[in-house]
Amino acid sequence: MNTYLTAETIRGLREQRGLTQRALAERVGVTDKAVSKWESGRGLPDISLVESLAEALGISVAELLTGDVRENANRAGNMTRMRFYVCPICGNVVTALGEGSFSCCGSTLLPQEAEEPDEAHAIAVESVEDDWHISIDHPMAKDHFISFIAYVTTGGIELHKLYPEQPAEARIRRGQSGQIYAYCNRHGLFRIPTPKRERRGAPGVLPHYGRVESR
Numbered sequence: 001m002n003t004y005l006t007a008e009t010i011r012g013l014r015e016q017r018g019l020t021q022r023a024l025a026e027r028v029g030v031t032d033k034a035v036s037k038w039e040s041g042r043g044l045p046d047i048s049l050v051e052s053l054a055e056a057l058g059i060s061v062a063e064l065l066t067g068d069v070r071e072n073a074n075r076a077g078n079m080t081r082m083r084f085y086v087c088p089i090c091g092n093v094v095t096a097l098g099e100g101s102f103s104c105c106g107s108t109l110l111p112q113e114a115e116e117p118d119e120a121h122a123i124a125v126e127s128v129e130d131d132w133h134i135s136i137d138h139p140m141a142k143d144h145f146i147s148f149i150a151y152v153t154t155g156g157i158e159l160h161k162l163y164p165e166q167p168a169e170a171r172i173r174r175g176q177s178g179q180i181y182a183y184c185n186r187h188g189l190f191r192i193p194t195p196k197r198e199r200r201g202a203p204g205v206l207p208h209y210g211r212v213e214s215r
């Protein structure tokens, strides 16, 4: 018989979490006899208890019902795997430390694949005092513009939202090495590595498809 929850799932999850039947029962607010009944297949928790049962086991309701528990191994939670999701309708930007499922304006967003900039989207990085001045010589019309510039390192992200009729530029405090992203609403996401540290008095080092100038 197909049921929304199996005895094995409940027992397995309880044991994985090192809980006794009594401890789980207390967390859910039922008797230990009830838990024993669920685990021996002689009854199922009332549907109204599913949420508290999931909470007691430290998982989501979806994980409890499917028995597919996503343990947090922090595999994807890494800034170097930063993904950008952009809503094609409203321009909303969602950033995630890996793959995910996000929706906006009623449609599922797909992660943007970052490419090396072509000539029309070349990202220029100029050192100005302690900052990087990042600019793109690109139209900023309502139907075709650079919608954001972001600086991503292993430790953080700085995102500058840009708007039509404004210059396609951002000033970012020079920090550790990382990636600079620029997103064109028509042509997608472009990325270059941050410039290498410049020696005092030495000309800047050219990043791929970008240019660095020292003032």
Ligand SMILES: [Fe+2]
Pocket (backbone or CB within 6 Å): 120, 121, 138, 144, 145, 184, 185, 186, 187
């Ligand atoms: Fe473009």
